[in-house]
Amino acid sequence: MDIDDLTKWIIAVDRRVLVMKTLHEHGLIKASEIAEQTGRSLQNISRALRELEEYGLIECLTPEKHTWKRYILTDNGLQVFEKLRKSHFID
Template sequence: MDDEVKYVRRSQYRLRVMRSLEGEVKMPSEIAVDAEIFQNHISNTLGQLRNHGLVECINPEVKRGRLYRLTPEGEKIIKSL
């Protein structure tokens, strides 16, 4: 888990996205506003966090209006930050 904490801390974008999703389910546009990050950076950051098992899309079958939340592992990491 320490490696994942370091991974999140190395990027302000990853840290902001994780904090925005803490206890929430949001669309990328909502995350962008909340985290004050441009939308195109949100998509890249969500992809990185998804690949590390920290974020999941709960409705991947839709093209628009996808919803994201922290995984249980992501919740543990955000609590330790």
Template sequence: MCESEEFLELVAYVRASNRRMDIIKFLSYDLKTPKEIGNELNIRTNHISNLLADLRKRDLVVCVTPNVHKGRLYKLTDNGNKVLNYL
């Protein structure tokens, strides 16, 4: 399977951090809140928010409830699912 250089850079970006990899893998199961992700992965919620923001900027995750202030739900994008296959 021949992937673009841009896509392979996304895979490398995720693989460079165990926390980013863990978030991608954890989101593969269902919609999750930052608190649920933090509790499962033993990472503080404010750090999870920063990680999710970075993953969102790279179109790997999306917030499906952007108008909710507390308890926002996140899921993988199509790109996120493709990257997951390489982890």
């Protein structure tokens, strides 16, 4: 998918937008912290993280861990985030 298609895919489901925004604001962060800050369930956030990781928008820096996994935006994720911000989908 190109940047435009990824942007459309992200805005189709609000949990993806919330995760992208939170990752951009905090950099390295755990799923439980994203859930706490967004008021969403851990299951909901974990699903969004899996989806975003499958498309190469985020990366888990501690994949060997079963808990306390930490995530960041990839370079591609940062490009998509900037597109979301310029399109006013993210404040």
